[in-house]
Amino acid sequence: xxxxxxxxxxxxxxxxxxxxxxxxxxxxxxxxxxxxxxxxxxxxxxxxxxxxxxxxxxxxxxxxxxxxxxxxxxxxxxxxxxxxxxxxxxxxxxxxxxxxxxxxxxxxxxxxxxxxxxxxxxxxxxxxxxxxxxxxxxxxxxxxxxxxxxxxxxxxxxxxxxxxxxxxxxxxxxxxxxxxxxxxxxxxxxxxxxxxxxxxxxxxxxxxxxxxxxxxxxxxxxxxxxxxxxxxxxxxxxxxxxxxxxxxxxxxxxxxxxxxxxxxxxxxxxxxxxxxxxxxxxxxxxxxxxxxxxxxxxxxxxxxxxxxxxxxxxxxxxxxxxxxxxxxxxxxxxxx
Amino acid sequence: xxxxxxxxxxxxxxxxxxxxxxxxxxxxxxxxxxxxxxxxxxxxxxxxxxxxxxxxxxxxxxxxxxxxxxxxxxxxxxxxxxxxxxxxxxxxxxxxxxxxxxxxxxxxxxxxxxxxxxxxxxxxxxxxxxxxxxxxxxxxxxxxxxxxxxxxxxxxxxxxxxxxxxxxxxxxxxxxxxxxxxxxxxxxxxxxxxxxxxxxxxxxxxxxxxxxxxxxxxxxxxxxxxxxxxxxxxxxxxxxxxxxxxxxxxxxxxxxxxxxxxxxxxxxxxxxxxxxxxxxxxxxxxxxxxxxxxxxxxxxxxx
Numbered sequence: 001x002x003x004x005x006x007x008x009x010x011x012x013x014x015x016x017x018x019x020x021x022x023x024x025x026x027x028x029x030x031x032x033x034x035x036x037x038x039x040x041x042x043x044x045x046x047x048x049x050x051x052x053x054x055x056x057x058x059x060x061x062x063x064x065x066x067x068x069x070x071x072x073x074x075x076x077x078x079x080x081x082x083x084x085x086x087x088x089x090x091x092x093x094x095x096x097x098x099x100x101x102x103x104x105x106x107x108x109x110x111x112x113x114x115x116x117x118x119x120x121x122x123x124x125x126x127x128x129x130x131x132x133x134x135x136x137x138x139x140x141x142x143x144x145x146x147x148x149x150x151x152x153x154x155x156x157x158x159x160x161x162x163x164x165x166x167x168x169x170x171x172x173x174x175x176x177x178x179x180x181x182x183x184x185x186x187x188x189x190x191x192x193x194x195x196x197x198x199x200x201x202x203x204x205x206x207x208x209x210x211x212x213x214x215x216x217x218x219x220x221x222x223x224x225x226x227x228x229x230x231x232x233x234x235x236x237x238x239x240x241x242x243x244x245x246x247x248x249x250x251x252x253x254x255x256x257x258x259x260x261x262x263x264x265x266x267x268x269x270x271x272x273x274x275x276x277x278x279x280x281x282x283x284x285x286x287x288x289x290x291x292x293x294x295x296x297x298x299x300x301x302x303x304x305x306x307x308x309x310x311x312x313x314x315x316x317x318x319x320x321x322x323x324x325x326x327x328x329x330x331x332x333x334x335x336x
Numbered sequence: 337x338x339x340x341x342x343x344x345x346x347x348x349x350x351x352x353x354x355x356x357x358x359x360x361x362x363x364x365x366x367x368x369x370x371x372x373x374x375x376x377x378x379x380x381x382x383x384x385x386x387x388x389x390x391x392x393x394x395x396x397x398x399x400x401x402x403x404x405x406x407x408x409x410x411x412x413x414x415x416x417x418x419x420x421x422x423x424x425x426x427x428x429x430x431x432x433x434x435x436x437x438x439x440x441x442x443x444x445x446x447x448x449x450x451x452x453x454x455x456x457x458x459x460x461x462x463x464x465x466x467x468x469x470x471x472x473x474x475x476x477x478x479x480x481x482x483x484x485x486x487x488x489x490x491x492x493x494x495x496x497x498x499x500x501x502x503x504x505x506x507x508x509x510x511x512x513x514x515x516x517x518x519x520x521x522x523x524x525x526x527x528x529x530x531x532x533x534x535x536x537x538x539x540x541x542x543x544x545x546x547x548x549x550x551x552x553x554x555x556x557x558x559x560x561x562x563x564x565x566x567x568x569x570x571x572x573x574x575x576x577x578x579x580x581x582x583x584x585x586x587x588x589x590x591x592x593x594x595x596x597x598x599x600x601x602x603x604x605x606x607x608x609x610x611x612x613x614x615x616x617x618x619x620x621x622x623x624x625x626x627x628x629x630x631x632x633x634x635x636x637x638x639x
Contacts, residue, residue, distance in 0.1 A: 018478045141618040146611030157601040273483030295493035303493045311482045
């Protein structure tokens with residue numbers, strides 16, 4: 001298990017290095033002179049030349065790459081052109097917001113996905129199963145940004161139950177930062193009002209973000225449950241007179257959860273990508289919104305930074321899922 | 337004499353293709369039996385029809401190009417304007433109908449380019465093995481380790497916004513899936529006896545790849561394309577919504593919603609109907625793709 005873990009860690013470092021190189025090439029595919037782009041249209045030839053030297057753009061591409069990787073290793077992602085702030089600092093202040101949203105959405109997706117999956121497997125081909133099927137097919141096809149707008153229209157504007165957008169009201173002081181997650185920080189502070197306030201802000205974006213993930217967890221879990229419920233050990237458990245729900249929840253679900261684990265890892269990355277849309281709709285001050293606003297103002301360094309951070313979390317979660325897999329199923333440890 | 341011989345040796349089309357015809361009849365039967373696949377087929381056919389004849393059937397085709405009728409700004413749905421009008425007074429129904437061509441074209445282009453890059457690379461990786469395979473698969477894994485939408489965003493941010501760059505970016509994000517799929521399939525097909533016998537009678541590698549490996553990889557690729565078109569349309573609309581894809585006067589659905597957002601609470605129809613169009617198109621392609629997968633890969637049924 002230890003060597004397996006070490007191998008996976010090494011692979012993680014390798015992937016991150018690869019992605020860093022990939023982002024470097026992406027930032028260099030832009031047609032035209034990057035120095036002129038930075039300097040702006042009205043810059044004189046001298047100014048462009050100064051910027052070229054200042055940004056190291058006069059050096060050969062490979063030298064530029066090694067400088068970029070060296071800076072990256074020290075956690076230096078450069079400065080944003082628009083705000084002139086350090087990209088690393090900006091990212092650090094935004095990571096908790098995105099993670100809080102993604103974890104909440106993932107929680108919703110797992111809880112409801114697994115429950116609905118089990119129920120529709122147990123009541124296979126009933127009206128419930130059909131309804132869940134329609135729901136899961138629609139869940140993948142629905143545009144997240146559009147669903148977000150509709151939810152805002154109904155729950156916030158029409159019914160007035162929940163705030164339209166943002167993470168916390170401007171007039172209120174956010175909870176003192178310990179973990180950076182407002183839900184946890186407000187509890188640590190012992191302020192229930194702040195907890196309910198931040199919950200009311202996070203609930204809509206979390207639901208919107210969780211839906212596609214919920215749908216695919218549901219589908220995988222349903223088909224696995226159907227398969228497991230037909231296997232011998234379930235028949236044996238039933239024959240021994242164990243109660244229906246004990247068989248389902250304890251003996252069957254345990255086996256069906258293993259393949260579900262794999263889809264959770266995959267969907268996590270999908271979800272991190274969708275934050276770009278959901279955060280834009282709900283004005284959620286996280287990584288996705290940062291990437292979008294920077295991309296719209298042709299500010300490329302923050303976009304690279306967000307890409308790297310999001311990829312890191314995706315690869316990390318997949319590593320954890322792999323380890324969990326190997327822990328549950330020892331045959332996999334030697335296979336890789 | 338000789339004429340009689342050929343007529344004996346050359347049976348009619350039906351006889352010559354009897355096994356294929358039986359196979360296709362089974363396919364059609366399986367497809368028709370499934371309600372959801374037929375629903376998908378109907379939706380896809382409907383949007384293909386809109387894409388083909390959009391400008392002819394749209395009630396106000398000139399509105400799609402950005403005609404301005406200031407007297408009719410932001411009118412709610414009515415008999416003249418079924419889906420209402422937008423901030424320029426343009427008929428939203430017409431813009432959606434004409435926009436169908438853009439969205440479907442984008443979806444086809446993205447998956448088509450992705451398959452054209454991915455399938456050959458997958459076949460080469462699977463067939464050659466060795467370091468060629470190692471290099472191709474490492475590169476594939478690298479692209480797959482970045483969440484798709486984020487990678488597309490980074491590429492578009494670098495290339496600059498616009499519909500062409502949006503297609504390029506999404507195609508660059510989509511090809512690795514085809515490499516994975518085709519590589520796995522090639523690995524299993526190349527061990528088959530018919531490949532070995534072809535090689536033993538002196539067939540050249542390109543010939544084997546074209547006549548034996550490729551046809552056997554085709555059905556999963558077709559299934560994947562049909563499932564991916566919907567998701568590609570969704571991704572392109574998402575980039576349009578963010579403001580990095582198609583630009584507003586163009587009747588692209590995502591871009592329409594992006595503008596509609598600022599008119600949100602009071603003028604709900606402006607964002608509602610384009611979103612509905614995206615949803616139905618993606619749903620149609622997903623249902624159809626699921627149906628095709630049931631046909632070509634019966635083992636995956638019920639998943």
